[in-house]
Amino acid sequence: MSVRVTWATALRVLTQLRRDPRTIVLLLGVPPFLLALLKGAYHQQPETFQHIGGPLVGLFPFSTMFVVTSITMLRERTTGTLERLMSLPLAKLDLLFGYGIAFAVVAVVQAGLTSAFAFGVLGLDTAGSTAAVVALAVGNALLGMSLGLFVSAFARTEFQAVQFMPAFVFPQLLLCGLFVARDQMIGVLQIVSDTMPLTYAFEALQSVTTEGSLGSRGALDVSVIVGATLLLLALGALTLRRRTP
């Protein structure tokens, strides 16, 4: 591993993103827009908006980085730049960490703007600090990135990669407890949701926004987020092949 190469990769990814202003506007504008829609939709049930809205601020970066990473990695594979990088003195970790740094930066900006809008303009409350919500959001962004990186190896086309969003992200969103408390789901789904990393991400965000701290299961939640990220990164590294047929 080399700091120089990791850093160069992070800068390169950010430069590519900077070249695409429309994507930046979408990345930064869509989460506040969706929260505003949610507020309007739940205007008769403000307590439901409070329950869903706070954690959502920290969950947006997960799905965003999932899509962005899977498409970007697929492009690296199909345009031959990945093959070129693999023939150069570049460690796989340089590439993965470079992406991680770049997307963490984007996640900080995205979560910062979204929480400023949510807590400042939309009247959402958080018992814990905004910084704690943003920190969890960055963790979730990296989780989404590593999941996107791993599954991108199984997509041949961008159409397939885009369809991985409903396939891998929506089930986790539906079962994590955001819409229905997990203890009200049928038993088998509770067990399924126990295996999904987003369940723990939601739990941590909910504790922070409603109780003000990570709570009794905080250590477990954070370990699962970090552990799942590292595991998926390791699996993703296995899919970066130096030799291909």
Place this chain on the structure above:
Amino acid sequence: MLHGLSFDVAAGSVTGLLGPSGCGKTTLMRAIVGVQVIEAGRVEVLGAAAGSPPLRARVGYVTQAPSVYSDLSVRENLRYFARVLGAPEERIGAAIETVALEGQADQVVSSLSGGQSARVSLATALLGEPDLLVLDEPTVGLDPVLRRDLWGAFRDLASAGTTLLISSHVMEEAEHCDELLLMRDGELLATESPAALRARTGREQLDQAFLVLIEQSEAAA
């Protein structure tokens, strides 16, 4: 599928790998660079297994399709690859000059023509100081003036000690090479200099000479 290939390439020489499309040129080059899955057999380059970590800084490779970031400018692409290689910044300008893209240096690659993108891809391989440079059809589709200039640049690199292996399916390019590897259907038909090939086949035109070789090998089979 490649069969019983064995050849030497002299250090600091320009070797042309010639043969019709689909004969295995790219597969052979990928094997040498170490990005090809090898089913059976062994490939050694510069005394080490092809593609092994110490070789990655010593062997440069340019694929036939340009492999650069189309959403970055020419200079940004080169800056990134220079950092990955640990090459000094001054090399970037020199590489841009070699492929004659000074006027487009700050243009995004996706706005360039196909030939220009190919030259960006080539320029990235000129950044490091590889001992061996493997170029897959680097001059295809380029205008004659630029082709001549690039062959001049390849010759300069060779004089500076770099060994070049350059593929082409155009026989006239063979003229620029010290040594030729002539391939057909995954087999090497001949490894010799253009002069020796002419002498052996009695043909002045190299593509005619290649035809003679094919006929001879078919007669022998």
